[in-house]
Amino acid sequence: xxxxxxxxxxxxxxxxxFGVGASFASASAPTVSTTGQSSTVSSITFNGNFxxxxxxxxxxxxxxxxxxxxxNNQAGNGMIVCQNLQPAAPGSGSFTCTVxxxxxTAGVTYYFRAIASNVNGGTVNSTYGTISSVxxxxxxxxxxxxxxxxxxxxxxxxxxxxTISSLSPSSAVVGSGTIYVVISGxxxxxxxxxxxxxxxxxxxxxxxxxQITMILTPSDLASAGTETITIANNGCSSSGAVFTVTNSxxxxxxxxxxxxxxxxxxxxxxTNVGSNSAVFNGSxxxxxxxTTAWFEYGTGxxxxxxxxxxxxxxxxxxxxxxxxxxxxxxxPNTTYYFRAVANNSYGTVKGNISSFTTGTLNSAITxxxxxxxxxxxxxxxxxxxxxxxxxxxxxxEYGSTASLGSLTSIxxxxxxxxxxxxxxxxNLAPGxxYYFRAIAxxxxxxxxxxxxxxxxxxxSTVPDNTASNNTPSAVTxxxxxxxxxxxxxxxxxxxGDIEYLVTFTNTNSANIxxxxxxxxxxxxxxxKDSNFGKVDSNNLVTLxxxxxxxxxxxxxxxxxxxxxNASGKNVIITxxxxxxxxxxxxxxxxEIAYVTNHVTAGxxxxxxxxxxASFLPSTLLGWLALLLVLLGLGVVGRKIYxxxxxxxxxxxxxxxxxxxxxx
Numbered sequence: 012x013x014x015x016x017x018x019x020x021x022x023x024x025x026x027x028x029f030g031v032g033a034s035f036a037s038a039s040a041p042t043v044s045t046t047g048q049s050s051t052v053s054s055i056t057f058n059g060n061f062x063x064x065x066x067x068x069x070x071x072x073x074x075x076x077x078x079x080x081x082x083n084n085q086a087g088n089g090m091i092v093c094q095n096l097q098p099a100a101p102g103s104g105s106f107t108c109t110v111x112x113x114x115x116t117a118g119v120t121y122y123f124r125a126i127a128s129n130v131n132g133g134t135v136n137s138t139y140g141t142i143s144s145v146x147x148x149x150x151x152x153x154x155x156x157x158x159x160x161x162x163x164x165x166x167x168x169x170x171x172x173x174t175i176s177s178l179s180p181s182s183a184v185v186g187s188g189t190i191y192v193v194i195s196g197x198x199x200x201x202x203x204x205x206x207x208x209x210x211x212x213x214x215x216x217x218x219x220x221x222q223i224t225m226i227l228t229p230s231d232l233a234s235a236g237t238e239t240i241t242i243a244n245n246g247c248s249s250s251g252a253v254f255t256v257t258n259s260x261x262x263x264x265x266x267x268x269x270x271x272x273x274x275x276x277x278x279x280x281x282t283n284v285g286s287n288s289a290v291f292n293g294s295x296x297x298x299x300x301x302t303t304a305w306f307e308y309g310t311g312x313x314x315x316x317x318x319x320x321x322x323x324x325x326x327x328x329x330x331x332x333x334x335x336x337x338x339x340x341x342x343p344n345t346t347y348y349f350r351a352v353a354n355n356s357y358g359t360v361k362g363n364i365s366s367f368t369t370g371t372l373n374s375a376i377t378x379x380x381x382x383x384x385x386x387x388x389x390x391x392x393x394x395x396x397x398x399x400x401x402x403x404x405x406x407x408e409y410g411s412t413a414s415l416g417s418l419t420s421i422x423x424x425x426x427x428x429x430x431x432x433x434x435x436x437x438n439l440a441p442g443x444x445y446y447f448r449a450i451a452x453x454x455x456x457x458x459x460x461x462x463x464x465x466x467x468x469x470x471s472t473v474p475d476n477t478a479s480n481n482t483p484s485a486v487t488x489x490x491x492x493x494x495x496x497x498x499x500x501x502x503x504x505x506x507g508d509i510e511y512l513v514t515f516t517n518t519n520s521a522n523i524x525x526x527x528x529x530x531x532x533x534x535x536x537x538x539k540d541s542n543f544g545k546v547d548s549n550n551l552v553t554l555x556x557x558x559x560x561x562x563x564x565x566x567x568x569x570x571x572x573x574x575x576n577a578s579g580k581n582v583i584i585t586x587x588x589x590x591x592x593x594x595x596x597x598x599x600x601x602e603i604a605y606v607t608n609h610v611t612a613g614x615x616x617x618x619x620x621x622x623x624a625s626f627l628p629s630t631l632l633g634w635l636a637l638l639l640v641l642l643g644l645g646v647v648g649r650k651i652y653x654x655x656x657x658x659x660x661x662x663x664x665x666x667x668x669x670x671x672x673x674x
Contacts, residue, residue, distance in 0.1 A: 039064040043127035045140035046105070050147050054111035057093075059125030059140055062103045066129040069096050069413065070106045074123035079310040081122050084139050086462075089122075091414035097127075118200065120146045120315065128413050137413065171198040173242040175252040179356055182255040187232045191215050191273050193358040194223045194242065196249065203244040207231055207254075211243075215273060216360040224273060224358040232256050274302050275331075276353040278362035286343040286370040287456040291320065293334040293351030293362060300355035301327045304334050307361070308349035314364060325353065341369050343456055373398040375607075376405075377584040378449040378460035379431070380529060380551075382601040386441040386468040392433045393449025393460055394584055394605045395424055401453060402426045405486075407434055409447035413462070424451065424486055431603055432486040442469040461534070491602040493518055494589040496530065502611045503573050509536065509608065511569040513587055517559040522594040526556040530569060530587045535577040535610075540570040559591075577610045 042062040049056045057072045075081060075089035093108030106125075115121065125140035175196040183190055194205055199218055204211050205225035212231075215224040223242065231238075235258050239251035279292040291306040302325040309317040320336045334351055341347060347369065351362040379392035391407045403424040410416040419434040432449075439445065445467065449460040499510045513530055517523045532538055532550040544552040544567050554567050577583060589602040 039066070040136035040138050041066065041068045041127035041129055043070070043125050043138045043140045045123070045125040045143050048123070048143060048145045050145045054109055055115055055121060055123075055145055055147065056107060056109045057123055057125070058105065058107050060103055060105050061097065061125070061127045063097055063127075063129070067096065068127050068129045069094055071095070071126050071128075071414070072108045072123055073126055074110070074121050076116075076119050076121055076316050077309070077311055078122045078142070078144075081124060081142050083142070086137070091126075094412050094414065115147055117147050120144055172247045173198040173203060173244055173249040175240070175242060175249050178240060178252055178254060181253070182257055183227070183232050185232060185235050185256055185258050186229070188229055190227050190232070191357055192225045192227060192240070192254070193356070194225055194240065194252070195221060196242065197221055198244075198247075199223060199242065200244055203242050206241045206243060206248075208238050209241075216358060222358050273357045274298055274300065274353040274355045274360050276304065276334075276351045276360050276362040277331075278349065278351045278365045280365060281349065281367040283337075284367050284369060286373075287341045288337065288339040289341065289347070289367060289369070290335060290337050291349055291351070294331045295325050295334050295351065295353045296331040297325055297327050297329070297353075297355060299327055299329050300357060302353050302355040304351065304353040306334075306336055306338075306349050307352055308338065308347055310345060310347060312348055312364070312366075314348055314350065319352075327355075341456070343369050343371055345369050371581055373581045374403075374451070374453050374458060375580075375582045375584055376449055376451045376458045376460045377531075377533065377586060377605075378447065378463050379586045379603060379605075380463060380531060380588050381445075381447065381465035382588060382590055383435070383599050384465055384467055387439050388435060388437040389439065389445070389465055389467065390433055390435045390601070391419065391447050391449070392431065392588070392603055393451075394429070394431045394586055394603075395449070395451045395453075395458075396429050396582055396584060396607055397424070397426065397451075397453060398428065398582065399453070400426050400428075403430075403451050403453040405430075405432050405449065405451045407436075407447055407449055408459075409436060409445055411440070411443055411445055413446055415446055415448070415462075421452075422486060429605070429607070430486060431490075431605065433603075439467050441467055443467050491589075491604050492516070494528070494587055494602040494604045496585065496587045496604045496606045498585075498606050498608060500608070502609045504611045505573050505575055505577055508539075508570065508572050511571070511585065511606070513554075513567045513569070513604075514564065515556065515559070515566070515589055515602075516564045517561050519593060520561055522561070523559040523591045524557075524594055526559055526589060526591040528554045528556055528567065528587060528589045530567075530585065532569070532571060533583045533585060535573060535580065535583045536571040536585070537574050538569070538571050541567065543567045544569060573608075573610070580610050583608050583610060 041064055044060045046058045046060055048058060059070065059072065061068060061070050071091050071094040073081060073087055073089040073091050080088040092110055095106060097104060122142055122144050124142045126137060128137040173196060175194055177195045179193045199221045201218060203218060203223060205214060205223055206212065207225070207227065213226045215226050225240070235256050238254045238256060240254050241251050242249040275296040275298065277294045279294065281289045281291055283290040291308070293306070295302060295304045303322045304325045305322045306320045307314055307317040320338055325332065325334070345368065346366055348364050348366045350364045353360055375396045377394050379394055381389045381391055383390040391409065393405060393407065395403060395405055397403055403426070404421050405424045406421045407419040408415040408417070419436060422432065424430050424432060443466065444464055446462055446464050448462045451458045494515050496511055496513045503509055511530065513528060515526070515528055530544065530552040532552065534550065536550070538546045538550060538552065541552055544554040546552045552569050556565055559565065584605055584607055586603065586605045590599055592599055
C-alpha cells in the first residue's frame with residue numbers, strides 16, 4: 012500500500028509540474044492596483060502600482076463623476092488619462108497622474124481606477140484596479156481670516172464669503188403664520204445655513220442655484236421691527252440683509268398673508284419604458300405663482316449629476332396638475348433615476364427620486380478583423396444586426412492606444428435586418444499596432460462592438476501595391492458568394508452545443524492564391540473542436556487554404572458551446588473573413604460572411620470542464636507536456652496494477668500466473 016501511495020504522489024507532482032510549465036508558456040496579463048490620491052480645488056493626483064509580468068505594458072487611469080461609468084473589471088466610459096508605455100520588467104513599479112481644471116470641477120466627487128494593458132496574440136489584455144473616490148474642495152480661494160462681521164467664523168478659517176443679493180418677500184405683517192423667504196445670492200454651498208437675527212432657521216427644499224428658502228415661524232413675526240438675515244457656511248458669513256416686520260398688510264397675495272405657499276411637486280412612476288426611451292410623470296401645484304417645471308434624470312441613485320428635460324410653463328394656479336414629459340437616447344438594460352422639479356419666484360423645489368430600468372435592445376454589433384493592411388492604411392469592418400426595423404448609422408473608432416480617439420465618417424446603414432459595413436483609414440504610421448471597434452447608433456442608443464487590433468506593414472522604399480480594389484467604404488446587405496458560414500441551429504441556450512460550417516468557393520476564372528479563412532468566435536462561444544482550423548487564445552480559428560482552382564469548393568467545421576457570457580443577451584454574431592489574391596495579381600481581396608444565433612432561456616448545463624475553462628493547454632508546449640503526463644500515468648498505472656496482481660497471486664500461492672502479466 013505504501014508503494015502505491017508513493018507512486019500516486021509522484022503522479023500528482025508530475026501533473027503539477029507540467030501544469031505549471033504549460034502556464035509559463037502563455038503570456039500573462041499585467042497586474043495593477045489603485046493605491047491612493049490627493050486633491051485640491053483645482054487638481055487631483057492619482058497613484059497606482061503595476062507588475063508587467065514580462066510583457067510590454069501600458070498604464071493609465073480612468074475617472075468620472077458618475078460611478079456607473081466605471082463597471083468592475085471591465086471597460087468603462089470614463090475619461091482615460093496619462094497613458095504611458097512601461098518596460099517589460101518582471102518586477103513591480105508605480106505610476107502617477109495629475110489632472111486639473113478645466114477637466115475637473117470644484118466641489119465634485121470623482122471615481123477613478125488604475126488600468127494596465129498589454130497585447131497578446133493580437134488581443135488587448137486589460138486589468139482594472141479597484142475603484143476609489145476623491146472629492147475636490149468647495150473653496151477656490153482659501154482665506155485664513157474669517158469674516159469679522161460673520162457670526163459663523165472660527166479659528167479654522169473660511170473660503171469665499173457668501174453674499175445676499177435679494178430677499179423675496181423682504182417684509183411680512185405682524186402675526187402672520189409660517190412664511191417662506193427665498194434668499195438669492197452667491198457662494199452658497201451644501202454647508203450654507205440661513206440665520207434670522209443670528210439664530211439658525213430651517214430651510215425648505217434644497218439649496219439650488221444659489222437660492223435658499225428659509226422658513227420663518229409665527230414667533231419670528233410676533234412684533235414689528237427691522238430684522239437681519241444672513242447666510243453662514245464653512246466659518247464665513249454674509250453681510251446682513253434687512254427684513255421688515257410691519258403692522259400693516261403687505262402686498263395682496265404675498266407670502267406673508269398666508270394665502271400662498273412655495274410650489275409643491277411630486278414624482279410619480281415612469282411609464283412606456285422602452286429600450287432607450289421612457290415617459291416621466293409627476294404633479295405640480297404652483298400655489299398661485301408663475302411656475303416652470305421639468306425633470307432631472309441620470310444613472311446615479313442620488314442624482315449628484317444629471318440631465319434635464321425641457322423647462323415648461325405650468326401657470327400660476329392654486330391646484331395640482333400633471334407633469335408629463337418623454338425622453339429618448341437612453342441606454343438599454345440600464346437603471347435610471349429621475350425626479351420632478353419646479354420653480355417659481357419663491358424658489359426651486361425638487362420632488363422624490365424614482366427609478367426604472369430600460370429594456371433590452373434586440374440588436375447587436377460586432378467588430379470584424381481588419382483587412383487590406385498596408386504600411387499606411389487599413390480597411391475596418393463591422394456587422395450590425397438590426398431587429399427593430401429602424402434606420403441606423405454606423406462608424407468606427409480607432410487609434411494607436413486602447414483609448415482609441417479617432418473616428419471615421421458616419422454612414423447610413425438603413426433599416427435592413429443585417430448589414431455589413433466597412434471604411435478605409437489612411438495616414439497611419441508604418442509598423443504600428445492600432446486598436447479599433449465598430450459602432451452603430453439605433454433608436455437613439457449607441458452600440459459598441461468589441462475592440463480588435465491590427466498592425467500596419469513596415470515602411471518600405473518599394474511602392475505598396477497591396478491596396479484593395481474593393482470599394483474602400485461600403486455598406487451591403489448581401490453576403491459573399493465566395494464565402495459562407497452557417498450553423499446547426501438558429502436558437503441556442505447557455506450550455507448548448509453549436510456547430511458551424513464554413514464553405515468557400517473559387518467563383519473566378521483564375522486561380523485563387525494565398526487564401527486564408529479566419530472565423531472569429533464571439534466571447535459567448537467556447538471553442539471545442541475543428542476538423543482543419545487552428546484556434547488561438549483570441550477565439551480566432553484560422554485555416555490556410557492556399558491555392559484554389561476555378562470552381563473548387565472547400566469547407567471547415569467548428570464545434571463550440573454557448574457559455575454564461577450570453578446570459579441576458581438576445582443575439583450573438585459569428586463572422587468569417589477570407590483574404591486572398593488572384594493569380595498574376597498582388598492586390599489583396601477579401602470576403603466577409605456572418606451568421607447570427609438567438610439566445611434563448613434554457614436549463615442546459617454550462618459548458619465548463621471539470622477543472623475550469625483554462626485547464627486544457629493552448630500552446631504546442633502545453634500539449635506536449637500534457638502528452639508526457641498521460642504517458643507517465645499509463646506507465647505508472649500499469650506498474651501499480653502489476654504490483655497489485657503479483658501481491659494477490661502470491662497470497663493465493665499462484666505466483667506462476669505472474670509470468671503471464673502484460674508488461
